[in-house]
Every structure is written in C-alpha cells, then in structure tokens.
Amino acid sequence: MTTETASAVTLPGGEMLAWSDRTDSAGDGPLATLAARLVPAGARVLLAGPHGPALLDALAHARLTCLLRGYPDAAVVAGRVDRVLVAGPHGLPAGEEYDVVIAGAGLDAIESVEGERLGWGGLLARLVAAVRPGGDLLLRLDNPLGVHRLVAAGSWYAGRDDAEWTVGGVLDAARPANLEQLRQRLAAAGMRTGACYAAYPRPDLTTALLAVDELARRTTSGLFDAVLHTACTDGYTGRFVLADPARLAVDALHAGRAADLAPSWLVLARRPAAEPTDPDDETHPLPGGEVPGHLPVALVGGRAPDAPVVEVLDGAQGWHWRRPDGAAHVGTGAAPYASREVAHRDPAAPDGPVPDGRLLRSLLLDGCLRRDTALLRRLLRGYADWLDSQAEQGRLAGAVALAGADNLVVDGDRWAVLDRSWRADAPLPVDVVLARTLWRFAADLLTGGYAHPWTSTLDVPGLTVVLGGVAGRDFDRAVVEAAMETEAAVAAALPGLDGAGRVDLEPSAVTPTDPPPGPHSYQQLREAWLRQREENTRLTALLNWTENLLTARERALRRAEAKINLLSGSLSYKVGRLAITPARMARRGARAAKRRARAAIASKQGRQK
DSSP: OOOOTTTEEEEEEETTTTTOOOOOTTTTTHHHHHHHHHHTOOOEEEEESOOOOHHHHTTTTTTEEEEEEEEEHHHHHTTSSSSEEEEEEGGOTOOOOOOEEETTTTTTOOOOSSSSSHHHHHHHHHHHHHHEEEEEEEEEEEOOSSSSHHHHOGGGOOOOOOTTTOOOTTTTTOOOOHHHHHHHHHTTTTEEEEEEOOOETTTTTEEEEHHHHHHOOOOOOOHHHHHHHHHHHHHTTTOSSSSOHHHHHHHHHHHHHHTOOOOOEEEEEOOOSSSOOOOTTGGGSSSSOOOOOOOOOOOEEESSSTOOOOOEEEEEEEEEEEOOOOSSSSTBOOOOOOOOEEEEEEETOOOOEEEEEEEHHHHHHHHHHHHHHHHHHHHHHHHHHHHHHOBBTTEEGGGGGGGOOGGGGEEEEEESSSOOOOEEEEEHHHHHHHHHHHHHHHHHHHHHTTTOSSSSTTOOOHHHHHHHHHOOOOHHHHHHHHHHHHHHHHHTTTTTOOOTOGGSSGGOOOOOOOOOOOEEEEHHHHHHHHHHHHHHHHHHHHHHHHHHHHHHHHHHHHHHHHHHHHHHTSSSHHHHHHHHHHEEEEEEEEHHHEEEEEEEHHHHHHHHH
C-alpha cells in the first residue's frame, strides 16, 4: 500500500517513522561540486540515502528524487526536490530508471529494518537496475582498513552507535573490502568503472576528494601532501585518537598507499548503452554533462558548510586550479572573508597553474630526522634568498608574506606558493616573514616530538633563532617577538576560528612540552608526557644541585661562626681586647680634637675677612 502525505513525499511501505540519518552537513562540498559537473540540466537524478543541503543546492537544475528510510529526513527535504520516497530499496518502483544515481553515503544508509533485508549485493543490484543504459552511478564505500580505523581510540567492532545495529567489516564476505573488489562487483553487475576518488579525512566527513590514480603516481606531490595534512588535522581536531592521522596519511602518500588507506572511496561507474555506437561508450557523458576522462584530479573543501571548494584539473599545461562557476562558495552566495587588520582571503584565488614540487615542511622534517644539516642549510638559505628576491624595499606583500612551510613547494632551485588565497593587507619586513615561518616550523618540530640535530633544552623562540642562523640571518629578540605578534594576528583572521586546537593563538605560551594542536593523539600525548618527565628530571637535578650547594655553604658558614665564637671566648682574645680598647678611645679623642681645631681655624679666618 502506498501512502501520500506531503505533496512530494511518498510512503510505499518499509519506512522508519522515528529514525533519522541526519548528521553534520559539513563536508558535502566536494561531492556537491563533483555531482554538479556530472549532472546536466533537466537530468533525472536519484539520491539514494541521506545527503546534505549543499548537494541539493548544487543539483537544483536537475529533477531530483530522494530515497530515504527515515520519515523525519523526508520532512526536511520535502519541497526542495521533486519527489521523496520514504522506504527501503523495495520502495523503488520496478522499471523506473534515472540518468544518474548517487549514493554518496554508501549503501548501508539505504536499507530499512522495516522489511526484508537485501544485503550489500542486493542493494547494489537494485541501484544498478535504476540506472538507465548510458547513465551513471556515483557510489561511496567505506574502507574497513582506512586511516580512521587505524587511529580510532575505540574498537570498531563494539558497535555502540545507534545506527550500528549491524557492524560491517572485512569479515563480511558479501561486502567488498577494498577498491579492487568494488570494481569487480560493479563489473559483475554490468557497470563500467570510471573515475575513482579517495575521500578524506573520515567516512562521515569528506573535505577532500583525490584521484586514486594520481595519488599512486605522484607520491611526492606537494599539493597532495598539503591537502592530506590539512584535511586530517582539521577533520580530527578535538578527537581522541591513537596516533596522528595527518602523519599517517602523509606517510602513506609517500609510500604510494594513500588510496589504500583512504577512509572511503567514491567511484563513478557507467551502465553501457544497450546498443553502443562507439566502443568507447564509457567516455561519452550525458548530454550537457562532464566527460568522465576530464574530471578533476582533486576537489578540496573545508569543515564549514559554506567553505569554498576548489578543483584541480589536469590540462595540456599540467595541473591548474579552478573554482566552481558562479560563486566563491559552494551552496552559498556569501562574500569572501572580511579583512581583520592583517590578512584577507582573495575570492578569486587560488587560480592558475598548480606549482610542481615537494612541500617545504616535509623536506625540512626529513632533514631534521636524518640530522642532515647540509640539507637544512641549503633549504633555509634558499628560502631566505627567495624571500629577498620577492621583496620590494625590504618588505613582502600579498600571498608570499603569509605563506609558511606548509604552503610552499620546492622544485630544485624554484620556489612557489601553493595556495595564494590568503594575502597580507600590509607589507611585512622580510625578517619578520622569515622568522614567522621558522617559528611555526619550530613549534611543529618541538610540540610534535620530532628528532632534530640541536640541543633539547631550546624553547620555541630559541630554536627559531637557531634556524635563523642556519638560514644566514642573525635574529634578535625583537624580530622573533614581531613574528609571534604577526602569527597571532593572522591566526585570529582565519574564518570560523573557535580556538580549539590552535597553538598559534598565543605564541608566547607555546612550550616544547606541549602536545601539538589538532587531534588529541595518545601517541603524541605520551611523547609530550615523556618530554615533561625529562624536563621535570632536569629541573629536579638542578634543584638538587642548588640545594646541595646551599647546604655546603651553610655548613661552611656555621663552621666559621663556631670558630669565631670559640676565638672570642679565649683568654688571649679578652687580654688583647683590654689592651686595644684604650688605644681605640685615644684614637677617637684625637680625631675629635682635630675636627674641633679645624673648625676653630675656619671660624677665625671667617671673622678676619
């Protein structure tokens, strides 16, 4: 029996009247941007499972049908789409086909407990049947061995969340456990797999989509390095984890395994036409849609719902940036972030070619870990010389003034800013810009517990001065303090700043024994505890040495006092004192008489005048 409620909501049976799959809508920007590229105007689209408002806004030009299992979710989207089906997969009308089917939350969020359960394979078969010949399926699959599982503080198999009435994993043979198995399942279902993306940083939060093939091919890419580090740091900020997910993701990139450890994958597959006119049918898009072979290499967004999304495309001249057409923000018409004294965000940036090279931060960390002082000297002096070449009258402006080691790429002797979005409002002295970059790196180095070739007793400003010396600059305390003030001002200008996990809000308060900002990693917290224990041991030893010194001097003083007391009570001392006393009195009387005589002579001379 089918029940019609609101104008666009249909309940064909199997609905969950009190259940909702709604979560934080942040992180839908990259998926929304990709879907907007794939779906032409007027196309019939099925959104299977819960999706955020950003995707609905991005597909406003299409005819949307939502398949949801929870009625509260249907009530939210009703009126924004053409039709809402509140049911499990059985609610899809037989024979009904769509140009594009999107399951951006995976297949588990489609199946309803109010009816016969199909399992993962049955759900896939049902969605494939809903794709018209020549149509596309955009499917997400969680990785049971992704970064999120490796760093999780809790056991994945415990299943304590409300939605985990079943817990999926590698033990379920009916579910694909890796990307290759997913491709095989899609091929067995009659689909041709096209573009594949690694989704970071969590299955429930996707702020970066990176092409799987490019991740395996460009393992030293500065762009991928920066994107993975930023996505995993921001995505796990304030969460308790076993190890730093950013460090693990970047290491996996350099080992060629960033796609294998992705928290989830997003796969685009095409159902071949019944009678293809071209053997390369899978490369032909829907009328007005995007050619799958020309999809972005990367889509990068942020945690905020209105965070801008930028794309990286591969062209004849290499990679280049591109913003979605029409606005600086996906799903909103908001203005760019306003200036707050020192920095602003350019709504047209980043734009142009993506510079090649390795990220300066990774190169410096490698040099510190290997104690390669020659490499560190070459890098830091090269950076200082490059800043001098970019300066006008000893000052730097624009993106160069704010770019740190995590936003600079090095390719031989060539240096470039990776993302030129943030720009300085006023030019800054070259030494201040250099000291700010070195201070940030020194803070990461010490709070992160990284090994380095310098003494372990240095604090962050002290290590900044040492790094400045390696770069060939003699920093004084005033330059370092100016750099710290600039860092605090720039950090305060960041949009949506809540202070959580940002060590650079109060640069003067950063100490080497602090844990790093971002995720609360047990591994890094233990390293911070070890550093604190070492510092306490050093301070205890210093305190013991000071106490021993004071005790020794106090004993020497007591011995001197005892000797004086002993000598002052002897007979010879008393006889000597009796002999000396009259002499002292005579001496005092002579001095008094001499003073009186001088006064009388002065008085007489005064009267004569």
